Each structure stands twice: as C-alpha cells, then as structure tokens.
Amino acid sequence: MVSLLRQQKIRNILLQALFAGIVLLVVIGGWRNAQHALSSQNVVSGFGFLHKSTGWDVNFSLLPASPNDPYWWFFVIGIVNTLFLGILGLTLATFIGGLVGLFRTSSNDLLQLLGRIYVDFFRNIPLILQVFFWYSLVTNLPAPRNAMEFGPLTLSNRGVYMPALNVGGWHVAGAAVTLLLALALPLWLRTTRRLASPPEQRGALVWGVLGGGLLLAAAILLLGRAPGAALIDPPRLQGLNMRGGLRVSPEFTALLVAIGIYGGAYIGEIVRGGFKAVGKGQTEAAHSLGLSPWQSFSRIRLPLALRAMLPILANQYIWLIKATTLGIAVGFTDFFMIVAVTINQSGQTLEAIAILMVGFLAINLSIAAIFNRINRAIALKGNQLRS
Amino acid sequence: MADTHPANVPAVQINGMNKFYGHFHALKNIQLTVHRGEKVVVCGPSGSGKSTMIRCINRLEEHNSGQITVLGTELNDDVASIDGIRREVGMVFQHFNLFPHMTVLENCVLAPMLVRKTPRAQAEAAAMRYLEKVRIPEQAQKYPGQLSGGQQQRVAIARSLCMEPEILLFDEPTSALDPEMISEVLDVMVHLATEGRTMICVTHEMGFARRVADRVIFMDAGEIVEEAPPETFFQSPSSERTKQFLSQVLGH
Numbered sequence: 001m002v003s004l005l006r007q008q009k010i011r012n013i014l015l016q017a018l019f020a021g022i023v024l025l026v027v028i029g030g031w032r033n034a035q036h037a038l039s040s041q042n043v044v045s046g047f048g049f050l051h052k053s054t055g056w057d058v059n060f061s062l063l064p065a066s067p068n069d070p071y072w073w074f075f076v077i078g079i080v081n082t083l084f085l086g087i088l089g090l091t092l093a094t095f096i097g098g099l100v101g102l103f104r105t106s107s108n109d110l111l112q113l114l115g116r117i118y119v120d121f122f123r124n125i126p127l128i129l130q131v132f133f134w135y136s137l138v139t140n141l142p143a144p145r146n147a148m149e150f151g152p153l154t155l156s157n158r159g160v161y162m163p164a165l166n167v168g169g170w171h172v173a174g175a176a177v178t179l180l181l182a183l184a185l186p187l188w189l190r191t192t193r194r195l196a197s198p199p200e201q202r203g204a205l206v207w208g209v210l211g212g213g214l215l216l217a218a219a220i221l222l223l224g225r226a227p228g229a230a231l232i233d234p235p236r237l238q239g240l241n242m243r244g245g246l247r248v249s250p251e252f253t254a255l256l257v258a259i260g261i262y263g264g265a266y267i268g269e270i271v272r273g274g275f276k277a278v279g280k281g282q283t284e285a286a287h288s289l290g291l292s293p294w295q296s297f298s299r300i301r302l303p304l305a306l307r308a309m310l311p312i313l314a315n316q317y318i319w320l321i322k323a324t325t326l327g328i329a330v331g332f333t334d335f336f337m338i339v340a341v342t343i344n345q346s347g348q349t350l351e352a353i354a355i356l357m358v359g360f361l362a363i364n365l366s367i368a369a370i371f372n373r374i375n376r377a378i379a380l381k382g383n384q385l386r387s
Numbered sequence: 388m389a390d391t392h393p394a395n396v397p398a399v400q401i402n403g404m405n406k407f408y409g410h411f412h413a414l415k416n417i418q419l420t421v422h423r424g425e426k427v428v429v430c431g432p433s434g435s436g437k438s439t440m441i442r443c444i445n446r447l448e449e450h451n452s453g454q455i456t457v458l459g460t461e462l463n464d465d466v467a468s469i470d471g472i473r474r475e476v477g478m479v480f481q482h483f484n485l486f487p488h489m490t491v492l493e494n495c496v497l498a499p500m501l502v503r504k505t506p507r508a509q510a511e512a513a514a515m516r517y518l519e520k521v522r523i524p525e526q527a528q529k530y531p532g533q534l535s536g537g538q539q540q541r542v543a544i545a546r547s548l549c550m551e552p553e554i555l556l557f558d559e560p561t562s563a564l565d566p567e568m569i570s571e572v573l574d575v576m577v578h579l580a581t582e583g584r585t586m587i588c589v590t591h592e593m594g595f596a597r598r599v600a601d602r603v604i605f606m607d608a609g610e611i612v613e614e615a616p617p618e619t620f621f622q623s624p625s626s627e628r629t630k631q632f633l634s635q636v637l638g639h
C-alpha cells in the first residue's frame with residue numbers, strides 16, 4: 001500500500017479524485033441550502049422559467065425580439081449581442097493597437113511620442129469612465145435636424161446613422177459569413193502544410209477562393225434585395241427624426257468606441273512587446289541578405305513578433321469580451337444586462353447567474369481554444385535558446 | 388557568381404575610415420584594400436573593432452568619415468547602392484541568426500526568390516547543392532531549432548552562398564560553438580577558400596589563418612596595427628602588441 005502511494009501516477013490520480021470529491025460536496029451542499037432558502041421564500045427553483053415569456057423588451061437585437069418571447073430566446077439574443085459587440089470591439093481594438101504598436105516601434109520620434117501619449121492616456125483612465133464619456137458625447141450631439149455629417153455617417157443625439165442595404169437580415173448574415181470565410185480561407189491556404197503543393201504555388205487557388213467568395217457574398221446580397229427598392233438606403237431627415245439608413249444607438253456606439261480605444265492602448269503595448277522580442281540578429285541577417293525593409297518586416301519581423309504576441313493577445317481578448325458587461329452601465333442589452341433584468345423580473349437569481357457563468361465560460365474557453373490551436377500550429381519548432 | 392566586375396577592381400577598398408559611437412572613437416583612420424579572391428583573416432583583442440569594421444562593409448553599421456568602396460561602388464546614403472552591395476556581400480554571424488520560423492530549405496531560398504527573383508524550383512535546386520557542399524542536405528526539411536550549433540552555422544553559410552555573393556564576411560563564426568563542432572564548420576570554410584570567392588574572416592582560429600589566409604590583419608583599439616602574410620605574421624610580428632596578443636591566443 002505504501003509503495004503504491006509512492007508511485008507518482010497513482011498518487012496524482014488519488015489527489016485528483018480527492019479534490020473533485022471535495023468540490024462536488026461543496027456544490028451539492030450549497031445547492032441544497034439555496035433550494036431550502038428559496039422554497040421558504042416561495043420561489044420555485046429550476047429552469048422552468050426559461051419557457052415563460054418575458055413581458056419586457058430589449059433595445060438592441062440582431063434577432064427578432066418581442067415581449068412575448070420566452071426567456072431562453074432572450075438569453076440567445078443577449079449572447080449574440082455580446083458576441084456582436086465583442087467581435088466588432090476586438091476588431092477595432094486590434095486595428096488601433098496594431099497602429100499604435102507600429103508607431104511605438106517606429107524610428108520616427110514624433111510617431112513614438114504620439115504612440116506613448118496615446119497608451120499612457122487611454123490605459124490609465126478606467127474603462128467605465130471612458131464608456132460614460134463617449135455615451136455623454138454621443139447623447140449631447142445636435143438633434144437630427146442639425147445633425148453633423150461625416151462622409152457617409154450622420155451623427156446626431158439619436159445615434160450614428162449610416163447608409164443601409166435594402167436587404168433582408170438573413171441574407172446580410174449569410175453574406176457576412178461568406179465574406180469572413182472568403183478572407184479566412186485564403187489565409188489558411190497560404191500557410192497550411194496539409195496540402196501537397198508548396199504554399200507559393202497556391203496563388204491561383206488562393207485568389208480563386210478569395211474572388212469566388214466575394215462574388216458569392218455579393219450574389220447573396222443581391223438575392224436578398226427588397227424587390228423594387230434601391231439597393232442602398234441612405235438615412236434622411238423626415239420631420240424631426242431620421243428615416244431610413246442604419247441606426248447605431250448611442251449605447252452601442254459608446255461601448256464600441258470605448259472598448260476599441262481602451263483595448264487599442266493595451267494591444268498597442270502587446271504589439272510593441274512582440275516586436276521587441278524579435279532578435280536583432282534575425283533583422284540583421286535579413287538586411288545582409290539584401291531583403292528590403294518591407295520584405296524583412298513582412299517575412300521575418302512580423303511573423304516572429306506575432307508568435308510572441310499571440311498568447312498575451314488571447315488573454316487580452318478574453319479580458320475585453322468580459323468588458324462588454326459594461327453594457328449595463330449605459331443600458332445596452334448585452335448578455336449580462338439581460339441576465340440582470342431577468343433576475344430582477346423573475347427572481348430566478350441562481351439559475352440566471354448559472355446561465356451567465358456558463359455562457360461566458362463557453363465564449364472565453366472558445367477563444368482560448370482557438371488561440372491555442374493557432375499557437376500550436378505556428379509554434380517555433382525545436383530548441384530556441386541557441387539563436 | 389555573375390562576373391560583372393573587372394578583375395582589377397578591388398573587392399573592398401577602405402580609405403581613411405572613421406567610426407564613432409557617441410564620443411567613443413571605435414575605428415580610427417582605417418586603411419584597407421582586399422583584392423578579389425583574397426582570403427583575409429582579421430584578429431585582435433575583444434573590443435578592438437573587428438566586428439564594427441566588417442559590419443561597415445555591408446552597412447550594418449554606418450561609418451562617419453572616409454570612404455568604403457565595394458566592388459567599385461561607394462557606400463553612402465544611396466539606398467540603391469546599399470541594396471546592390473548587400474546582394475554581392477554575404478555575411479555569417481557568430482550566433483547564426485537563422486530564421487527560426489522557416490525550414491532550412493526555406494531559409495536558403497528566401498533571399499534568392501525575393502531579391503534575385505529566382506523561380507522556386509531553381510532556387511531549391513541551388514539550395515540543395517549548397518546544403519550538400521556544407522554536408523547537411525538531409526536536414527533540409529528541419530527547422531533551425533532542431534539542429535546542433537555546428538549544423539546551424541553550416542546552414543547559415545549555405546544560406547549566404549545561395550545569394551552567390553562575390554564577397555563573404557565571417558564574424559567569429561565558430562566562437563559560439565562547442566569545441567567538438569568547431570572543426571566541422573572550419574572544414575567547410577577551408578573548402579570554400581579553395582573556390583575563388585573573396586573572404587574576410589574575423590576569427591581567433593589561428594590554425595585556420597595559417598592554412599587559408601593570404602593576409603592576416605591585427606587590430607587593437609580601433610586601429611589596424613599590423614598586416615602581413617601568415618608566415619611573417621606568426622613568425623616575426625613587428626609590433627609589441629601583436630606579439631603579446633599572439634602569445635595569449637597561442638597559449639604560451
């Protein structure tokens with residue numbers, strides 16, 4: 001028995017089992033306590049409420065929503081809203097961060113200074129203050145009658161209006177997915193080693209997939225076009241309000257801008273760190289071989305910097321997705337706000353919080369899993385200490 | 388090697404060249420001519436400016452005054468002439484500086500394909516020839532991190548050769564290697580020396596200098612103190628500083 005305990009493997013398994021048992025006991029105990037307390041307050045516990053209609057409405061939804069819809073559908077709406085805000089916010093933050101990081105690593109003193117001021121300023125103001133700032137900025141814009149125009153954008157205190165497509169929602173979604181695939185698939189084709197041909201010889205295939213995807217997306221849009229209407233529907237003033245076009249609410253605008261700008265400051269630092277991690281030797285080797293500055297950037301420094309950045313970037317993305325919960329501060333119906341209102345309206349606190357936790361876990365574990373895959377696929381092979 | 392330069396043009400000509408790091412005078416009035424096909428070994432104590440001097444030849448460092456002319460083209464701020472010179476001058480570094488995200492073969496074909504616009508098939512065939520020359524064709528599909536130091540340095544030599552440079556610069560190519568790997572790299576370099584390419588090697592391998600050098604240059608404190616054929620250099624050095632240095636590296 002004693003010698004059995006000494007074996008590393010068996011000891012590990014026993015420790016794991018012990019730990020899992022304790023966790024299970026705590027959870028079951030807590031659950032029974034809670035049920036007992038709730039039933040003494042006449043709250044029916046369980047997930048039956050998911051099929052009841054909510055009786056309240058959401059102010060932003062990509063999916064059809066009405067007060068008659070059941071709770072489970074509202075949770076779906078909340079997750080979709082969170083993902084929508086999160087993905088757009090992360091995209092904006094990544095774009096800004098890439099730019100800021102390049103500024104900070106450039107050899108130009110002015111750009112370096114601008115990058116530093118940007119990072120120092122936006123990183124050191126709490127995100128919630130920035131959300132409030134952008135929200136009050138948007139809601140204090142002139143009324144639609146005196147709206148400001150920025151190219152195709154019309155800014156007013158009702159939100160930001162932009163020209164919309166006269167196309168049904170499902171077709172827009174389908175075209176968006178097609179577009180995404182048309183951009184992602186060529187990237188994969190350019191780098192994967194799963195195909196027999198070497199990457200450089202896949203030029204025709206890559207361009208074919210890209211072009212075909214773009215055409216398909218355009219075709220889907222044209223198919224879903226509302227009959228008899230113009231394809232593009234610009235916003236225009238009618239009476240006291242704007243008609244037509246696509247309205248982006250002040251809440252969504254404020255959150256998107258805040259997450260993009262704040263996240264951009266952090267991602268800028270990650271990008272800078274990534275480039276600093278690239279050995280000077282590799283850059284010198286590239287130069288001594290006669291590669292141009294652009295070639296040594298795109299073939300050597302960027303690919304190596306990306307590898308250094310990705311793990312930290314994944315953390316930052318997970319953090320920023322969680323930041324969408326600030327939606328509740330300005331009244332944007334993200335997942336967290338829907339859960340909060342649900343608790344308030346139905347009293348199903350524990351169940352709603354459990355759903356919230358599972359939802360965020362699922363989102364963030366997916367992000368982590370995607371990044372782990374990418375990391376593994378591009379990890380440098382072999383021992384890196386030597387050069 | 389495209390032989391576009393007349394034979395009487397020196398490979399490298401350095402005239403009254405000075406280099407400063409801030410107030411520190413790193414290279415003092417350097418005067419050096421290396422003829423085409425010549426093998427020159429540069430030695431000297433640490434910090435004497437050997438690396439700085441050969442890095443000025445392909446403009447990894449900028450000189451502050453004087454002239455450097457490589458194969459008839461003067462090195463100045465003109466980007467086109469720098470690019471032209473870098474195409475003709477290969478460099479092998481102390482720490483190999485291979486690209487760790489590319490296979491050995493990709494390391495070798497990258498510059499020929501991007502800079503010389505060589506088609507892939509042709510670039511790969513040439514790369515395999517040079518990998519055979521440095522005796523590691525079987526490692527072509529591996530990544531640098533999967534090779535020993537000596538193997539990595541031989542890949543780095545092959546990578547430079549793939550650009551078919553007129554001139555090869557070596558900056559202490561064996562000093563980061565374990566003793567048992569030094570000879571495999573030196574063997575390759577000795578073999579290269581038989582091929583007519585101009586070679587300028589910073590190294591403390593005096594055996595190598597004896598075997599292949601046409602001339603040995605000794606530097607100290609940013610100056611070229613002595614230059615002589617190897618027999619003269621090792622048997623009857625003229626300067627006190629050279630004698631002292633030789634007694635240290637030769638170990639008696």
Ligand SMILES: Nc1ncnc2c1ncn2[C@@H]1O[C@H](COP(=O)(O)OP(=O)(O)OP(=O)(O)O)[C@@H](O)[C@H]1O
Pocket residue numbers: 408411413431432433434435436437438439440
């Ligand atoms: N980037 C730099 N900034 C400031 N000083 C430098 C820089 N590079 C080199 N130096 C100085 O210039 C002098 C010459 O350096 P160099 O690297 O050329 O010496 P070396 O002869 O190659 O020495 P070693 O044998 O140690 O490689 C040294 O005193 C060094 O401290």
Ligand SMILES: [Mg+2]
Pocket residue numbers: 437438439558559
């Ligand atoms: Mg040196």
